[in-house]
Amino acid sequence: MDTATHQPVLDLSAARLAPLDAARDGLWDESRSPLAVLLLGPTGSGKTALSLALGQKFSGEIVSCDSVAVYRGMEIGSAKPSLAERALLPHHLIDVATLDVPYTAGDYCRDGRDALKRIAARGALPIVTGGTGLYLRALTDGLFDGPQRDEALRARLQTAHEQRENNWLHRILKKLDPVSAERIHANDAPKLIRAIEVCLTTHRPFSQILEREGKDPLTGFRLLRIGLNPPRAALYERLNARCAQMFSDGLVEETRGLLARYGRVKALDALGYRQALAVIDGTMSEAEAVAAAQQGHRNYSKRQLTWFRREPAVHWIEDFGNTATSFATAAALIQAQRITD
DSSP: OOGGGGSOOOOOOHHHHHHHHHHHTTSOOTTSOOEEEEEEOOTTSSHHHHHHHHHHHTTEEEEEOOTTTTBTTOOGGGTOOOHHHHHHSOEESSSOBOTTSOOOHHHHHHHHHHHHHHHHHTTOEEEEEOOOHHHHHHHHHOOOOOOOOOHHHHHHHHHHHHHSOTTHHHHHHHHHOHHHHHHSOTTOHHHHHHHHHHHHHHTSOHHHHHHHSOOOOOOSOEEEEEEEOOOHHHHHHHHHHHHHHHHHTTHHHHHHHHHHHHOSOGGGGSTTHHHHHHHHHTSSOHHHHHHHHHHHHHHHHHHHHHHHTTSTTEEEESSOTTSHHHHHHHHHHHHHHHHOO
């Protein structure tokens, strides 16, 4: 008998080889943690455009990391993805809060991690996109579990801040904790007050506590950080044009409506809205407000880059996110991570 006729037939059909192809491409490997992409960079650098292109290529879903985009009704001044852009891919953590209930970094940490898990469970690629460094740090590292708020101390510091010359809080923090003073902008009164509060109530520098106290780092994901750092002059030109367009599109009118509905809530202190309020109050002309908003966004972009430079293992792309080169570079980074650890 010809035993060769009884040898098992090797199935090389496309259906049979599909799982092997998937494993080769890094799309089918249950032994590895899922990948999450963190796309960071200064405002106006093209993160939205790049996130949409990458999401369409890699079956991704977008997780916004923006402290203004979380609020419903803040449309013009937030630079949220348009409704048409949001229709291209699932988006998360946009329009999840109202202005009268502050949305904190702790809220974002909880909701962002939940979104990552749900996206990964569907087999999609989470792409975290935005420029709020504190939100990103909360998502990846967890939050500092510091002492309880001392409302009396906070009230005294706030009163002193309002009555004394500019940068008084920053000078106090610089004496108590130079490291934290270097990290916190001189005009960011809420963060300065919290840092001073911690220093005074614990008798230890805030920065020292942050470094030594345990946090709650994100687990279960491999994180790929991709940063955008376009040429500074071109970025500033884009920011100037975008700010002017916001006012042309009706930012003052939008702010007037939000003010009538919610009053002078903290959310309206965001860049652009703060200057629009000055127009409403009559303390600035619209031209002055546009110039102030432009300057504010340029300064903010510098602070964002300083913050993101401290993020670990960032793959920096020295360009805007809407270029073919940026897309090709970012796509290659993602593909490499999906194939090898």
